[in-house]
Amino acid sequence: MSINYLTQELNNIENAKRENRQRVANIVLDNKDLMQDLVDITFDVNKKVSIKAAWILEWICTHHTKNWILPYLDKFTFNIKNLQFDSAIRPCAKICEQLATTYHKKQNFKVLEKLNSKHIDAIIETGFDWLITPQKIAVRAYTMHTLYLFGLQKKWIHVELKHLIETKIIHESKGTKARGKHILALIEKHQKSHI
Numbered sequence: 001m002s003i004n005y006l007t008q009e010l011n012n013i014e015n016a017k018r019e020n021r022q023r024v025a026n027i028v029l030d031n032k033d034l035m036q037d038l039v040d041i042t043f044d045v046n047k048k049v050s051i052k053a054a055w056i057l058e059w060i061c062t063h064h065t066k067n068w069i070l071p072y073l074d075k076f077t078f079n080i081k082n083l084q085f086d087s088a089i090r091p092c093a094k095i096c097e098q099l100a101t102t103y104h105k106k107q108n109f110k111v112l113e114k115l116n117s118k119h120i121d122a123i124i125e126t127g128f129d130w131l132i133t134p135q136k137i138a139v140r141a142y143t144m145h146t147l148y149l150f151g152l153q154k155k156w157i158h159v160e161l162k163h164l165i166e167t168k169i170i171h172e173s174k175g176t177k178a179r180g181k182h183i184l185a186l187i188e189k190h191q192k193s194h195i
Contacts, residue, residue: 003037010041010052021059028056029064039072042088043079051087058091061098069095070114077122081129086136093130093142096123100149124150124157131164137175144169144183151187158187 009027013020028034038060041053061069069076080096083089100123102111127143135143144161151157165180172180 003034003040006034006037007041007049010049010056013052013055016055021055022063024052024056025059025064028060032068035060035068036072039069039075042092043075043082045079045082045084045088048085050083051085054083054088054091058094061095066098066102066108067110069099070110073114073116073119077119077126080123081126086139089130090136090138090142093127093139093146096127097142097146097149099123100146104149104152120150124154128160128164131161131169137173137179140169140172140176141179144179148183148186152190158190162187 006024006027009024013024028038038053038057041047042050042057044050044053057069076092076095080089080092083092099111099115102108103115103120106112124147127147130139130143131147144165147157147161151161162184165184169180170177
């Protein structure tokens, strides 16, 4: 199987319904060599097919195994800042949240071993960029949670995140405002428990 075959299958996806994402995810899961191609297509950021590749990448990471993204963490974390389309940013923000959650809970030794400080710093930097630029509610929600989790180890993140929520995010849509208040409550609870 080739990148051309995968691109064709991605282009044939009509919409983001579960069955469509699962069908193409199965092609990749059955041919592990296609994972490299999937990541490459996701970060071919000027082509609309990158959106569908991001959908499948997120589907594999959240419904099958996070371990398959691990060999591509350099490419993923250092290139998420370059994503152009909202519909590609959302699934990648969700992958970042999944990585942060797994890292924080120390559930998966392979993630703990492979996700290094450079990857985490790249996710954090992009996350703050996503919060200060116009993004969809889901991207903001995933990103605030990701930053909260990494802020449990890096205190400065909570300070910056709290400031950003209080001065900017709290004045946005109802959904963003609600998630912002939730994250503020988590930060305050964490700060009180570490006094």
